[in-house]
Amino acid sequence: MAELRRTLDIVAPFFNEAPSASAFARLLGELEAAVAQRYGMTVHKILVDDGSHDDGAGRFSQALTGSWEIVRLSRNFGKEVAVLAGLDQSRADMVLIMDADLQHSLDISLKLIAELVDHPDIDVVYAQNDRREASWRRSQLARLFYSLINSSQRFDIPENAGDFRVMRGAVARALTSLRDKRRFNKGLFAWAGFRQKALPYSPEGRASGTSKWSRLNLIAFSLEGFTSFSVIPLRLISLSGLLAALAGAIYGAKVFFEVIFYGIAVPGYPSLLVAVVLLGGLNLTLLGLIGEYVWVTLSESKDRPVYLVRDVVRSDVSAERPDPGAPDR
Numbered sequence: 001m002a003e004l005r006r007t008l009d010i011v012a013p014f015f016n017e018a019p020s021a022s023a024f025a026r027l028l029g030e031l032e033a034a035v036a037q038r039y040g041m042t043v044h045k046i047l048v049d050d051g052s053h054d055d056g057a058g059r060f061s062q063a064l065t066g067s068w069e070i071v072r073l074s075r076n077f078g079k080e081v082a083v084l085a086g087l088d089q090s091r092a093d094m095v096l097i098m099d100a101d102l103q104h105s106l107d108i109s110l111k112l113i114a115e116l117v118d119h120p121d122i123d124v125v126y127a128q129n130d131r132r133e134a135s136w137r138r139s140q141l142a143r144l145f146y147s148l149i150n151s152s153q154r155f156d157i158p159e160n161a162g163d164f165r166v167m168r169g170a171v172a173r174a175l176t177s178l179r180d181k182r183r184f185n186k187g188l189f190a191w192a193g194f195r196q197k198a199l200p201y202s203p204e205g206r207a208s209g210t211s212k213w214s215r216l217n218l219i220a221f222s223l224e225g226f227t228s229f230s231v232i233p234l235r236l237i238s239l240s241g242l243l244a245a246l247a248g249a250i251y252g253a254k255v256f257f258e259v260i261f262y263g264i265a266v267p268g269y270p271s272l273l274v275a276v277v278l279l280g281g282l283n284l285t286l287l288g289l290i291g292e293y294v295w296v297t298l299s300e301s302k303d304r305p306v307y308l309v310r311d312v313v314r315s316d317v318s319a320e321r322p323d324p325g326a327p328d329r
């Protein structure tokens with residue numbers, strides 16, 4: 001087993017996190033010292049600058065100690081892609097993914113690593129947000145999202161589990177072989193399988209700045225989750241079409257019956273208008289939804305790389321690391 005725990009890569013994407021750079025670099029230093037002392041592991045830090053507009057990369061390169069590299073992407077690609085860019089550079093026996101905004105604490109990171117070290121039969125330990133801070137409405141919405149998305153597949157996407165996780169090198173390599181361009185990491189982690197274990201935690205408050213997730217962003221992201229991982233919305237479309245047709249048939253039969261047997265005149269305009277507007281609206285909405293899937297198909301079928309690298313800044317120590325070779329895009 002000693003072989004398994006020799007090296008640890010820490011992957012952390014950041015976007016405009018200059019204010020917390022020195023504190024995060026310090027946290028990484030402490031994490032490195034603790035891991036070296038407890039398990040005799042060598043640590044390498046892989047930070048990914050996801051097209052920041054501030055001088056985060058400069059601050060990090062001054063504050064980081066030991067062996068590190070900063071992969072600077074050519075623009076902002078989003079956190080999901082930035083995580084992949086980091087994983088592409090990883091070569092260690094274990095890989096820890098964490099946020100650079102200090103919401104993922106030293107304490108929990110060490111617990112994650114300890115779980116993986118202590119359980120040779122486990123491949124991934126992920127932190128599961130207990131969402132104590134979330135509103136009731138928000139957690140109900142999250143629950144609905146997961147139950148819908150999980151209702152049609154052979155793998156379950158665990159609730160409230162994000163990128164904060166530690167995995168064996170083999171898992172990290174497996175993940176880099178999934179080259180989805182529109183990435184939904186939660187789904188990809190679950191799709192990949194392996195033996196995974198949850199560790200409940202409460203994230204720290206943000207040290208500075210605000211979360212990059214607006215309400216609109218979250219809705220778009222959920223839609224991404226569906227279009228990448230679930231056929232359920234399409235099935236719901238078929239079902240609603242069927243129900244509408246059935247309702248129409250029943251209503252038609254009622255009208256027919258009334259005219260034939262009771263001679264009641266059919267009230268024309270209102271029912272016609274209701275049917276036209278209702279079905280027209282439904283049609284447009286559902287067409288839009290199908291369009292989402294078509295758009296995903298289109299963007300995946302263009303053979304563009306998932307991201308582009310502007311340059312990589314390295315510490316002197318990390319220059320000795322072997323070249324990982326070009327990632328298999």
Ligand code: UDP
Nearest residue numbers: 013014015050078079082099100101211212
């Ligand atoms: N992040 C990134 N690219 C983005 C948005 C965010 O690399 O386009 C980084 C961000 O700097 C942070 C992590 O991803 O280190 C998590 O982002 P955020 O705090 O906005 O998300 P939350 O914690 O609210 O899930």
Ligand code: MG
Nearest residue numbers: 099101103211
């Ligand atoms: Mg955050």
